[in-house]
Amino acid sequence: MITKIHPILFAFLVYVSGFAATARTAADEYQQALKALAANNYKEALSHFESAVVAEPDNAVYSNEYRKAIIQSKEFDRALDFFEKRVREHPDSANLHLNYGFAYVDKIPVAGAITQVILADRALTQFTKSVELRPDWIGYYTRGQSYLFWPKIFNRAPLGVADLEKAMEIQKKEPHRGYHVRLYVALGDGYWKTDQLEKAIATWRAGLQEFPDNANLKRRLAASGDDLKTLIESGFDPAKRVNTDLSDLWTN
């Protein structure tokens, strides 16, 4: 027996079933990737992560875990090629641009000194696209922090402070979250880098009131002069890997 279905209803069912299938596929691929990763099978893990991101390009969790696996396997160029294709397919995905930017950052510690600058510049381009598409806390925090890494001669620290201040405005309207402490540290560092020591100290103190056990804030407030300089600058050493893991955003 053939049941007659209205064409619009038919189209809707096709769309819903397709979506469900995509979501199921992405989740399955993600689970497969985690399993392969647990077995140190990077080849399979990366392949499954990529399938998951292809299926759900704006899913920040999938892209983030993919990059973490990339760092472990040291296949940085693979990630750059992958994200380049994805952002071309989905130019409006803020999360894709954000993770594409982080993929550049992830490669910096293994690059030569000149390539580090090129990678940082390209990361900044992606962070800007991300924040333009979705001006939220992570977008401003990421780009602001990225500006602070640039050598003084480029005078990008004031741009970093401006972004971090916007992130702080957003943060103050949000409920208390564990990752908020990062912004107190970064904004204070930004003030220090732009020769605003009093503002830096005030920011770190405000952070310590909200996060009284935070060691990074305590160390900054306990240091001064050259010790403070060494402490802050050690955090901006391009040879050291920056923690680009975003999972705090959904677990903390």
Add this chain to the structure above:
Amino acid sequence: MLRNDIQVSANRSVLCMVVLLGLFSCTAACGVAQSAPDKQRWFEDVTHKAGINYRHHSRHFNNAYSEIMQGYTKLGAAVAVSDYDGDGFEDIFVTESCATCKNHLYHNNGDFTFTDVAKAAGVADGNDEENASAGALWFDFNNDGLPDLLLLRFGHSILYQNLGNGTFRDVTKAAGLDRYMNAIKAIAFDYDNDGFVDLFIGCYFQPTNLFHPDTARFFPESFENANNGGGVIVFHNNKNGTFTDVTQRVGIHTTGWTLDLGHGDANNDGFEDLYVANDFGTDRFYVNNGDGRFTDKTETAIGFDTKKGMNADWGDFDNDGFLDIYVTNITDDYMREGNFLWHNNGNLTFTDVAQETGTFDTGWGWGGKFFDYDNDGWLDLYVVNGWVSAGKESYVPDIFAMITKPGIDLADIRNWPPMGNKSLSGYEKKKLFHNEGGRSFKDEAARHGLDSTKDGRGIAVADFDNDGRLDLFVTNADDEPFLYRNILPTGAHWVGFSLEGTRSNRSAVGTQVRLTANGRTYLRYVNGGNGFGGQSTMRVHFGLGRSERIDGVEISWPSGAKQKISSIAVDHWYKLTEGQSTTNMHEWKPKR
């Protein structure tokens, strides 16, 4: 005849030695009393007093790329030291780079003054519209006991034969060395131990005529992996005054942007190994197989780097009996490469210990030399730096705007922004790293007045007044040089050797001397010109600290011969000839 035979007088009485020692000591002590502005300062700037203050001038190119190219003859402020006339005092050759500028041969008058005799000697005319002087090397190519002079040029280099009467003759063509090379560094050592030193020339640019280039694509293709430079050319000494290009045959395959070459016997097997410091990319380490060929061991010995190698000096900084290597790179706010202090693991591998020893950051580094300035038995390091010290504006944003352009062709000079009056890593303070017992180094440059902010290039270490305290000559780009007299207060003991080979090459390059005193054995060796822009003395010097007694000396000649000296007095220079008796050795002193 200016040449002095510098013979040890077997008949000289011990009493005479004591008297002479007393005289030397007085000279040294008087020097301290008269000239030391501060007892804590152990170097005195005597550049003007010595009459040696002619400034360097870089070249203005008359072509479309002049604004970019001028900076590259700032590399040409070089120095090479040797006692060319055998009078017992080390003389100094200094290069100039502008088209009408003369090179200088400063004859040491023996009283810490110098006279420029370049014109009379026939070695002044190193610059013209088609050639720019870029470096120099003293080496005895014909084993006649007279140091000959190789003038390196962007263009055609010149080999001057020392005629022994205070003059020199151009023998480049007869020697088979007449070819276009953008040569900037040369060292000479006997890689096959046949008794004659061979020639290793480092070239920066490929052999493009820089004065009339027929292409605009002669700049580095990459900032980190450039392989379109001039590389290294090896000339074997045919023992008859001629040389043969054996680069391919000996296995030296590199086309990097070579700025320095350094040789040393890394594994103490009696054969000299080679470190090549390359700008814009990977340094190279070649192991001498002992069969007339080298093997590229870069990957296992030091790994592949992407830095800007400028200098390669060898010395046993931790007195463990193996030669280590110091390489300068670029370390600034915008590019934190860091230098290499390659600690020799004794198995043809090296570990970089620059960070933990405090020798990592010397800005935009150039020449760096091991020497024991305080005679405490530990090799210290002097490092000069600074690329261009000009106006307040920085060239950094321009250069980074260029390199971040997608698809930029860096090899095309037309893509490079003009520098104008901008600075790049300028006004950097020089570093004098005092060796703290082989574990770390402490910068003492300010204390001793060696922290100039001029754009330093080459360093030559030598004892210009034969007082056992090592002095420094430093070249600066587009500026006056520095002659620093070592006025270390007396107290720390020392001993030194001037070596002459018989079966080995006559200048004894590659000879290792192991001296034992106070329970410690020190290794020093004769090097054939290591270090960017500067050739130091070929004598071997040991600081002995409080040790008044030497327990033994062992000399390992390149021929394989070994000689031992059981006991000699401290605080003297000695002349030692391969194969001659080492009993009853007496001090050597200059003729004048």
